[in-house]
Amino acid sequence: MSQSADQGTGAATGTAIAVTGVGLVTPAGADEHSFWEGLCSGHSTARHQPELAGLPVDFACPVDSIDLDDAVGGRSVWRMARFVKLAVVAARQAVADAGLDPAVWDGGRVGVVLGVGVGGVSVLVDNAAKLAASGPEAVSPLLVPMMIPNAAAGEVAIALKAGGPSLAPATACASGATAIAVARDLLL
Template identity: 80%
Template sequence: MRTPEIAVTGLGMITPGGVGAAETWEEVRAGRPTARRLPELRGLPVDFGCPVDGVDLDAAVGGRKTWRMHRFVKLAVIAAREAVADAGLDPAGWDGGRVGVVIGVGVGGVSVLTDNALRLSAEGPGAVSPLLVPMMIPNAAAGEVAIALSAHGPSLAPATACASGATAIAVARDLLASGQCDVVVAGGAESVLQPLVVSGFAQMGAVSRRCDDPAGASRPFAGDRDGFVIAEGAGMLVLERAADAAARGGRARALLAGVGSTTDAHHPTAPDPRGRCAQAAVEEALRDAGWSPYDVGHVNAHGTSTPLNDAMEADVIARVFPHWPPVTSAKGVLGHSLAAAGAIEAALTVLTLEEGVIPPIANLDAPAVEFDLNCVTKQARRESVERAVSHSFGFGGHNVVLAFQRGA
């Protein structure tokens, strides 16, 4: 059976770049880094990150139930509502049984877990909150978004580490193609800017230690990169079958033309340095879309600013795309929001296709000399792009590639 065309009809984001897709796009397009020192990390070997600032999350979510939501859940609800409104859909009028929610989350409410562990140790079991479990579990975001949107179809929470947001979009495509859903809200959310998680990443050598220059710390594909900068945020896409969207008068902001997914089966945290399965994921997405490599006019890279990932990804891009398409990574501006990153970057890829603008990689003057890449640096590049791919890779060897085509 031929896979139906899948349209992206709505975008929603809340990131260190701003509240809403428009604010985030403006910051990323301008190449303005958002990393700064954080009081909650004071005294740690790594004391900086990219937080979501300038918004009262409780007020933005509204209602009387925010007390039961962890921060990552609030971010998810805000982004999901924006995406649905952007799609021109109204939950009050849709058939909720045909609406699915798929939200990738890597860690969940770890701050609630650590706070209650301290209470248990200091005061005993009676001090543990009855909200510990519902606030901590990673699927809380999918559950609360479903409640907020009256979505009664499948509600899923894939966890593929830093590829989770992209995996969610891939799963959404399958739900639509199989006929299980008519609308799917899909994306990722994460909020773990807290001492335990940051210390864990620091101990394993994954995060940058440029404490004297937080804004300059995330520098994807640079020769002197030394690790990622941890961030928080949420990104959501509304996906529909293109024919259904057109029938209701909705616009296809882009088409999700292909998906590729593989697993390295190499190491719990390090990518296969040869990038064989990452490359296979790119090639699978191209086959699924019916494209040749030369059809791709832009690569939105995972681009974490880590020595191992950037080297692997640069080699894969050079091998698969010898025509040197322009490459960007938003993590120089937004940092690495872990499970949310793939969804945020998918949304940014859609905006590049719509607006013909490829944002620059912040903090990068030129890629490392060993990388044969056409990186967009210093300022945004105006370039009409018809087709683009967005890469996401995660601990556990997860590789997910999404292929997007400009909407009609």
């Protein structure tokens, strides 16, 4: 089996794609720099969570170094599940890191492909508890729009004024890699 000189990057054929901006909201840090510092420190972000008491696994690595409502801003936060807020903040960081400005780009030529493993499970769990305790009137009318996986791609598109394709591949743990592949295919 032989490989081309570009080692599969696409450089020789003019099909190479580059990632020019990074956005990170993680347990180790809520931006690129604090993430890198947290990662290099070698300290674990895992800690016991009271809400998990009594379960076989009672620890997690929460993202709690950022006020997501404040970071997202505006009135739209009330309709966003946590996973959507994380996506909006990270996407804004990536666009800024790339040196781009949504206020000046042609939004019709900008799309969003955002991989999501599951979506707003906590929204579903909370509303199932409300249903069981108080009946259907207690269930939020925003249940479905807040829990579906493509809510993140849609809200990122709105936040970034991206009027092109808005897609959310949901392929479990492979969602991020699938999103990169789909985005590449859209660009070529």
